[in-house]
Amino acid sequence: MHKKVKVIPCSGIGKVYGLMAREAALKTVHELCPEKSETVCLAYIMTEDEAVRNKIEGFNCITVDGCPKMCASKNVSWIGGRVIDEMKVLDTVKEHKGKKFGSATTLDADGYVVVDEIADKIVKKIKDIIKEKL
Amino acid sequence: MSETTFMGVERDKIDWKPTIDYTKCDYCLECVKFCPHKVFEVRENDEIQLIVKNPNNCVVFCRACSKICGPDALSFPDKSATTQRIKEIRKEENND
Amino acid sequence: MIENYAILPCNGLDKCAGAISRETAIKLCENAKNEIICPVFYRVAEAKYNKIAGEHPLLVIDGCQTRCASKLATEKNLKVSKKITITEEAKIHNIELKSNLRLLKNENALIEIILNGLNSAEEKAASSSDKTNASYNFEYETYQKDKFLFRVPKNPEIYFNENDCWAYVIGNRARIGVTDFVQQNLSDILYFTPPEIGAEIEQFGEVGEIESSKSVIDIISPVSGKVVSINETLIEKPELINENPYELGWIAELELTDFDSDKELLVGFDKYFEIMKKKLEDLNA
Amino acid sequence: MDELKVGVISCSGEECLGGTISRLATRKVLEELSFVSTVTLCLPLYLAGGKEERDFAKVFPTIAVDGCDKLCAKRSTEKYSGKINGSVDVSKIIGNENALNTDTVLIKDLTEEHLQMVDKVASEIIKAISAINPDSYSGKTFGGCSCGS
Numbered sequence: 001m002h003k004k005v006k007v008i009p010c011s012g013i014g015k016v017y018g019l020m021a022r023e024a025a026l027k028t029v030h031e032l033c034p035e036k037s038e039t040v041c042l043a044y045i046m047t048e049d050e051a052v053r054n055k056i057e058g059f060n061c062i063t064v065d066g067c068p069k070m071c072a073s074k075n076v077s078w079i080g081g082r083v084i085d086e087m088k089v090l091d092t093v094k095e096h097k098g099k100k101f102g103s104a105t106t107l108d109a110d111g112y113v114v115v116d117e118i119a120d121k122i123v124k125k126i127k128d129i130i131k132e133k134l
Numbered sequence: 135m136s137e138t139t140f141m142g143v144e145r146d147k148i149d150w151k152p153t154i155d156y157t158k159c160d161y162c163l164e165c166v167k168f169c170p171h172k173v174f175e176v177r178e179n180d181e182i183q184l185i186v187k188n189p190n191n192c193v194v195f196c197r198a199c200s201k202i203c204g205p206d207a208l209s210f211p212d213k214s215a216t217t218q219r220i221k222e223i224r225k226e227e228n229n230d
Numbered sequence: 231m232i233e234n235y236a237i238l239p240c241n242g243l244d245k246c247a248g249a250i251s252r253e254t255a256i257k258l259c260e261n262a263k264n265e266i267i268c269p270v271f272y273r274v275a276e277a278k279y280n281k282i283a284g285e286h287p288l289l290v291i292d293g294c295q296t297r298c299a300s301k302l303a304t305e306k307n308l309k310v311s312k313k314i315t316i317t318e319e320a321k322i323h324n325i326e327l328k329s330n331l332r333l334l335k336n337e338n339a340l341i342e343i344i345l346n347g348l349n350s351a352e353e354k355a356a357s358s359s360d361k362t363n364a365s366y367n368f369e370y371e372t373y374q375k376d377k378f379l380f381r382v383p384k385n386p387e388i389y390f391n392e393n394d395c396w397a398y399v400i401g402n403r404a405r406i407g408v409t410d411f412v413q414q415n416l417s418d419i420l421y422f423t424p425p426e427i428g429a430e431i432e433q434f435g436e437v438g439e440i441e442s443s444k445s446v447i448d449i450i451s452p453v454s455g456k457v458v459s460i461n462e463t464l465i466e467k468p469e470l471i472n473e474n475p476y477e478l479g480w481i482a483e484l485e486l487t488d489f490d491s492d493k494e495l496l497v498g499f500d501k502y503f504e505i506m507k508k509k510l511e512d513l514n515a
Numbered sequence: 516m517d518e519l520k521v522g523v524i525s526c527s528g529e530e531c532l533g534g535t536i537s538r539l540a541t542r543k544v545l546e547e548l549s550f551v552s553t554v555t556l557c558l559p560l561y562l563a564g565g566k567e568e569r570d571f572a573k574v575f576p577t578i579a580v581d582g583c584d585k586l587c588a589k590r591s592t593e594k595y596s597g598k599i600n601g602s603v604d605v606s607k608i609i610g611n612e613n614a615l616n617t618d619t620v621l622i623k624d625l626t627e628e629h630l631q632m633v634d635k636v637a638s639e640i641i642k643a644i645s646a647i648n649p650d651s652y653s654g655k656t657f658g659g660c661s662c663g664s
Binding site: 140141168170193194195196197198201202213214216217220221224 | 392393432433434435436445446447448450494495
């Protein structure tokens with residue numbers, strides 16, 4: 001039995017991409033891969049509380065970032081999580097040129113198309129990580 | 135609202151604005167949605183539903199709206215002629 | 231050729247990629263004057279390596295995606311000039327890495343390919359960059375609106391047009407780009423279409439296009455001239471324009487044709503800073 | 516009187532409903548509130564050392580919105596920018612049980628009942644903003660902005 005992979009999105013509040021990161025990560029841990037993955041509050045991690053340190057230090061993590069500032073990845077590495085993969089929402093967004101995705105509050109249909117694609121990519125990465133460990 | 139001079143020349147003296155070719159325009163209004171400077175105006179009840187309402191709001195040398203125009207109905211003056219004209223006006227004004 | 235670099239390899243011993251990273255670093259030092267930073271020793275001999283890293287451009291060689299070497303560089307606040315990841319290189323060159331820690335034929339072949347690639351990229355960069363590529367020494371004035379910061383470089387060699395593009399002029403060349411006003415307004419830039427190398431551009435002509443999900447804009451050249459190089463990195467990483475449109479986010483370099491005449495319609499820092507502030511105020515109205 | 520400008524920094528916690536509600540309520544205030552100009556500060560960026568976010572929180576009044584009683588947004592803001600001018604704890608408004616609900620976190624799963632919680636929290640944020648004395652910050656306004664994040 002191995003430990004669950006942590007999937008941690010930035011949830012950036014200013015742009016639609018932050019919401020897309022959040023929905024994709026949460027869809028993964030709640031609907032697609034609940035047995036193999038879970039999330040940890042990014043803001044909680046950064047409090048450095050003992051309880052949350054134990055949840056993240058040395059664990060395999062996949063971060064999902066909405067913008068190139070890569071806050072989820074930076075924060076998770078800073079606290080000592082092992083960032084195995086850093087997903088960038090914009091990489092998938094770029095494949096959907098000209099589409100409208102919604103706002104930082106709600107997503108349009110095309111927003112969910114991209115979220116689903118990102119979630120599928122995260123699932124693949126989780127499976128890769130778990131395979132490697134076997 | 136937008137700047138009243140460009141390179142020290144009164145905006146009004148510079149001829150830079152889109153011209154709509156009504157034989158091509160299909161009133162998709164993408165240009166209206168696109169331009170943040172309110173250069174265009176929609177007139178729903180008129181026969182000609184789209185006009186260049188505020189030519190002086192148009193950013194000199196910007197042709198971005200023409201690129202998003204599907205039927206290619208928007209055109210702009212020649213850039214180098216415009217540059218030349220701005221230089222001339224500046225000279226004239228300096229001599230005054 | 232890679233020379234005068236500080237090299238920080240991952241040196242990891244739990245994967246083949248780590249061993250390759252180590253060997254690549256050693257080879258780079260055998261063939262030219264470069265210095266290795268030992269990631270293990272760095273933990274105890276910080277002062278020594280900080281000095282080396284401070285005096286030379288830094289090449290980071292990561293073995294795998296965990297990127298321990300990069301992380302070490304970030305932790306120590308080092309400025310990374312070049313970066314490669316062995317597993318990525320292996321993928322690109324179709325070489326499968328196994329779990330062996332000794333280097334065999336495949337691994338040595340990969341090292342050769344990587345060394346050649348690094349050296350030729352360096353030569354290409356050296357030949358395409360002229361004086362304009364010298365290290366930046368821009369000093370910025372910043373205007374804050376809400377939480378957003380708008381920087382404008384103050385160097386006298388930098389000229390602006392009222393279309394929010396700049397030209398850094400040295401000799402008969404200019405490097406051009408957009409200002410913070412453009413990148414902040416566009417927000418995350420997703421696509422960059424460069425101008426063609428060799429294209430003759432008139433003043434206020436278009437030198438490429440940048441696009442975000444909000445809008446698309448033409449880059450309007452402050453100067454006339456021939457495009458001699460473009461910032462190729464932007465094709466893969468247009469976000470560098472958001473990060474700093476004056477340095478890593480530059481657009482293209484032009485060989486000037488008539489700068490004396492172009493200058494008439496350009497402004498320096500003082501004037502542009504005022505123009506930009508006014509534009510930002512108008513956005514409210 | 517100068518327009519009042521206030522930063523709102525929300526937890527967006529990923530583990531439970533409280534985070535989803537705090538994020539949405541903050542967005543709602545940003546989008547619908549007109550008598551003051553609110554600027555949402557991005558907490559992850561703020562934590563990662565983002566200069567724009569930290570500088571803003573130092574100069575302007577800032578309100579933290581937290582999804583649960585761990586108060587991560589409040590604690591972090593105090594840590595990096597000094598004091599905060601208001602704090603909203605979602606778990607106090609919708610109850611601990613709701614806030615710590617780990618089953619519903621995706622916005623697509625929210626029900627009418629959850630959206631009512633969002634409204635309730637939004638009105639508490641507005642109350643906290645209203646409680647700030649605008650006079651103490653006059654002269655430090657820049658006006659609304661249509662660009663950027």
